[in-house]
Amino acid sequence: MHRTDSHAVAQATHDLGSALWFGGSVMGAVGVNSSGDELPRSIDRIRVANSAWGRFAPIEWLGIGAAVVSGLQLTRVGTRRIALQKGFGEATAAKAVTMVLGIATTAYAGYCGMKIAEIAEQASQEGRLLEVQDAATPTGGTPTELARWQRRLRVAQSLVPVLAGANIAFGAYLSQSFRPVATARGVMRRIQRH
Incomplete structure (x- = not known):
């Protein structure tokens, strides 16, 4: 496989994984959490959402994993560009930080959801209102x-799509910097700086 072919595969994998992460997080925060709000019992509202998130979580993490692995491949392919093209290294670093923060926030949101389900089940078993x-x-x-x-879950679930979306935006910026005109400008700015 040619280098350009492997770059295209890695870019497509990265974009699809990121899209799954972004789209799933938006759908979950907007749709899943309130999917049971018409149920008469509060415990059932929590159970429905917890069940849906539990079914989606492996797919979401698969998307995140695909974005991470392919992102590492894209970084490896772009190492010379990072050194030569002004702005490319900074954008790559910002993207990496955004990705790490997004992953941590996604994990924390999942933890909050588990705590909510645990507390609700305990209250239900004890017969508390x-x-x-x-x-x-x-x-x-x-x-x-x-x-x-x-409240913690709502904050985390609001941040996840923002961070996943920023990851996609940085990826688009970095993809555009591969265009010949963008490459030439970045190299010229690097040369002029020295």
Whole structure:
């Protein structure tokens, strides 16, 4: 396989993995969390969302893994460009930081969801009153600890699409910098700086 072919495969894999991560996180935060809000029992609202997230999580992590592995391949292919083309190295570093923050935030959101399910199940088993608007939204009657984890989940789930989207945007910027005109400008700026 030619180098350009492997670059195209890595770029496509990266973009598809990132799109899965971004799209799934938006759909989950907007659709899954509130999917059970019409159910009469609060515990069922949490159970429905927890079940849906549990089914999607392996696919989401597969997308993230594909984006990471292919991103490393793209970085390897672009090492000379990082050294020669002004702005390429900085954008690559910013993309890497965004990716790491996005992965950490995704993991934290998953942890928050597990804590919500755990607290809700314990309250249900103990026969305590459990009231939530939906899986991620407390009401005035939501137990304090559960409400705290719901608020954390909402913040994390709001950040994940922002970070996953930034990862896609940086990837698009880096792809465009492979155009001959962009390459020439970046090299000229690097030369003029020295």
